[in-house]
Amino acid sequence: MSVLTVKDLHVSVETDQGTKQILKGVDLSIASNEIHAIMGPNGSGKSTLAYTIAGHPKYHVESGSIMLDDQDVLAMSVDERARAGLFLAMQYPVEIPGVTVTNFLRTAKTAIDGEAPAIRGWIKDVRASMDQLRMDRSFAERNVNEGFSGGEKKRHEILQLELLKPRFAVLDETDSGLDVDALKVVSEGVNRAKEANGLGVLLITHYTRILRYIQPDFVHVFVDGRVAEQGGRELADRLENEGYDRFLTQTNVG
Ligand code: ADP
Ligand code: MG
Ligand code: MG
Numbered sequence: 424m425s426v427l428t429v430k431d432l433h434v435s436v437e438t439d440q441g442t443k444q445i446l447k448g449v450d451l452s453i454a455s456n457e458i459h460a461i462m463g464p465n466g467s468g469k470s471t472l473a474y475t476i477a478g479h480p481k482y483h484v485e486s487g488s489i490m491l492d493d494q495d496v497l498a499m500s501v502d503e504r505a506r507a508g509l510f511l512a513m514q515y516p517v518e519i520p521g522v523t524v525t526n527f528l529r530t531a532k533t534a535i536d537g538e539a540p541a542i543r544g545w546i547k548d549v550r551a552s553m554d555q556l557r558m559d560r561s562f563a564e565r566n567v568n569e570g571f572s573g574g575e576k577k578r579h580e581i582l583q584l585e586l587l588k589p590r591f592a593v594l595d596e597t598d599s600g601l602d603v604d605a606l607k608v609v610s611e612g613v614n615r616a617k618e619a620n621g622l623g624v625l626l627i628t629h630y631t632r633i634l635r636y637i638q639p640d641f642v643h644v645f646v647d648g649r650v651a652e653q654g655g656r657e658l659a660d661r662l663e664n665e666g667y668d669r670f671l672t673q674t675n676v677g
Pocket of ligand 2: 465466470
């Protein structure tokens, strides 16, 4: 079992108007096999947390720590984070012109495992995962994210999740722009990765819809750069009924 621990994390970015503090003391701890939902209004810093865990150079850690068991994640390069077992699916994934899905997956798998996967088993695994995600075989020969629909981008992320077998995944608004069928397929993929590999998941979402298909063990409500409240899945039900007004009023008063 592994634990990903975020402690008193403060993060800023440089803007034209100067340094902007975005995360103001985030505490979180995710163990293998656990699903944590991070919910919160737009602009509360959810994506900033995802980018910081990913090692995006724009996000400056002022203080605090991110540990993967006893390894200091903040001291690792982006590649090292992937090799250590962290997987980040971004809200706005980038296009990689000239690189097919097949080649991308194989290169990523080789980099993470430190050796190329045996070709026959690998092709079998890729096909099995694509079938489960109900992706057409021709998808493998397309360039990464080039002209992908919202649903195809998300399926491609889950395909990576199944094949690269990370220890922890951060999924940022994986539900945005998905119709119900795609949402189900993607959710099943996340659930399968948890069942099969004990994946721990940080599921960032603005809406409660995806939580009907991926049951969170814990829910954290982000407001103004910190966790304002945490609870079990009943907290998500409450947010579905009440929205975020209660929290926004609190910050306005404060
Ligand atoms: P969320 O994902 O919860 O909507 P974000 O982490 O994207 O929130 O953004 C939190 C706040 O930080 C917002 O006010 C946003 O405008 C600001 N912010 C995030 N990234 C940048 C950046 N690269 N440059 C300037 N401001 C940023
Ligand atoms: Mg946003
Ligand atoms: Mg966001």
